[in-house]
Amino acid sequence: MRLADFILRNIEPILEQWEAFAASLLPAAKNLDSIALRDHAQQILQAIAHDLTMPQTRDQQHQKSLGRAPRLIGATETAAQTHAVLRARGGFNINQLAAEYRALRASILRLWIDQCEPVAPHLDDMIRFNEAIDQALAESVSFFSTQVEQAHNLLLGMLGHDMRSPLQTIQMTASYLAALNAGEAVSDAAARLIRSGARMQTLLDDLCDFNRTKLGLGVNITPRDVNLADVFADVVDQLRAAHPGRQIDLEVTGNLQGYWDGQRLQQLLGNLVLNAINYGAQDAPVRVVASADNAEVSFEVRNMGPAIDEETLEHMFDPLQRGPGQNAVSDARAGLGLGLYIASEIAKAHQGSIYVRSDRTETAFGVRLPRRA
Incomplete structure (x- = not known):
């Protein structure tokens, strides 16, 4: 049959x-x-x-x-x-x-x-x-x-949306406690809450941005005329305050005025500097070097440390990747593995480019941005 x-x-x-x-x-x-x-x-x-x-x-x-x-x-x-x-x-x-x-x-x-x-x-x-x-x-x-x-x-989108309200409540309550001047113990506890809330906010923002890219929407930007010299100075000041034991240098050359989303570029630079702080040599400075010509602005975040092998460099901007030997459970520095990926998506949203180079002398993450996309 x-x-x-x-x-x-x-x-x-x-x-x-x-x-x-x-x-x-x-x-x-x-x-x-x-x-x-x-x-x-x-x-x-x-x-x-x-x-x-x-x-x-x-x-x-x-x-x-x-x-x-x-x-x-x-x-x-x-x-x-x-x-x-x-x-x-x-x-x-x-x-x-x-x-x-x-x-x-x-x-x-x-x-x-x-x-x-x-x-x-x-x-x-x-x-x-x-x-x-x-x-x-x-x-x-x-x-x-x-x-x-x-x-x-869908779950990531719902999670990101629903977590924002309770997180904002925690941050507002912590700020209120800090303003009470109710003693050193309360002030220290409030400061810890504020730092932890900021860390959670960063992770949540990365998660929401990642979800948008997976849905094909890309990172949302709202460009306006900004001066990246001011934007970068603000980012570096915040990171110096958050990491008092690390030296972070900012070198600016030329006119950094352009049409960009300043908050997104703050996020981009912050992700690159945090990556350098976490994985670079702890006793060497992190350098942010920015320059410009008539058509574009470029900047690099440079740090000392072991050279990164070619295979790792090829996947450096892939999502959910972390530095060699890192895992989210054993290392407090490890996040979601989205920082560099989000940075690359922000550069892409501005019609710019991002790259990485590494040798025995230094590792550098660089970004090139057209003044007006």
């Missing part, structure tokens, strides 16, 4: 095995009824059976084996794609999704081969069937991953 005919004639026994296996995928399947457990399985089987009966060139066969079958005309989603979306929303993980197809493949082939005995099954049917299963799996995994990523981005 040809495999397509076997699938269509035996859909119910196949679906029973699919349902039984899906019910074992706990905890997601715990409260699902039979209809939910079988979700789109019948349509997937019918699509596979239909595919087995259609003529196919060698190139089409190869493309399908890579999960690149042509889209159906007039269909927004295949059954496999819809199945993946519903499984993702139902709390299944990607390993459980793939396991469903693995079990489906094994059960159909086992039942079909038993039915064919003593006649040998058609080898071409078996090859075509595996290609169809692989195509359905590829469609499911792609849609599942997209659905999970969208859910994560």
